Amino acid sequence: MTSAVHYKTAWEDPATRQAWRRTAMFRCAALLGWLLGFPAWLFVVVLTPTWLLVLWLPMLCVGIWYALLAMVAVASVRGMRRVLRVYPWQVDIAEAGRKKNGSTRFVVPDPERPEKSVSLGYGGMIGTGQHFWVRTVKSGRITTTWFAGDPRYLGVVATPGPRNLLWLAQREATDSRMSPRKRGVSPGARALARSAGARVGED
Template structure:
């Protein structure tokens, strides 16, 4: 059986494609569950005394927030697939660290200058504390991870297998209000990052 790291791109690995499908099914099911919660909430409001509305309103706001988080998780599925179709897996190259406000930081060497590293973060928002990568970091269960991508732009982290796929990105690689990173990056690296869905600028 060919190891995942021996393929030209991570997507060529059958185990990686299976992991992506599992991730997609789980995230779509979670979003559907939250969406179905709104009719349930409305039914509960109609069937209970009016004075209980003061209790049901906070439940509504929590439901809206978690639905938004679930929608964001679903929208990143395409980004995960784009990265995996461009880059190969690099085993245990990303160091996993704790960051402020309960978030997780992935420290990855720069492809063209491995003596230097770049950090990508996840979490720190209300509702992300129970995500696998935040819980695993707090418990010390995971200290390193597989990585596919370019840490100066976008990437995907995973535990060995691969499992627990997570899309991560530098803000300037996705936010049109910021100038994309160009300094110190070769044309070849920028072309790969562009193919993976990152903003790399012109020239």
């Protein structure tokens, strides 16, 4: 069997495609679960005394927040596939560590200047503390990961296998209110990043 790192792109690896499908199914199921929770919440409210609204309203706010997080997670699945279709896996290249605010940081060498590194972050928001990557990095069970992408723009990290896929991006690579990164990036690297869905600016 061909190793995942020997393919031209990560998506060519059958195990990667299977991991992506598992991720997509899990996130869609989680979103559906949160959405189905709203009719259940309304049913409970109708059947209970009015004074219990002081309890049910905070639960509604929590449900809305987690549903929004689930929507973001589902939306990132498509971006994940775009990255995997462009870049190959690089084994044990991203160092995973914990930031002071409790979020997770992935430090990856700059593709064109390996002596320098670039950081990609995940977490730090309410509701992300129990995410797999935040928990396992905090516990010290994971220190290095697989990485596909360009850390100056966006990428996907995974545990060996690959498993536990996570899409990451620099804010300027996705936020139209910010100027996309150009300095220190070759035209070829920018073209790849554009194919993977990043904002790279005009040539």
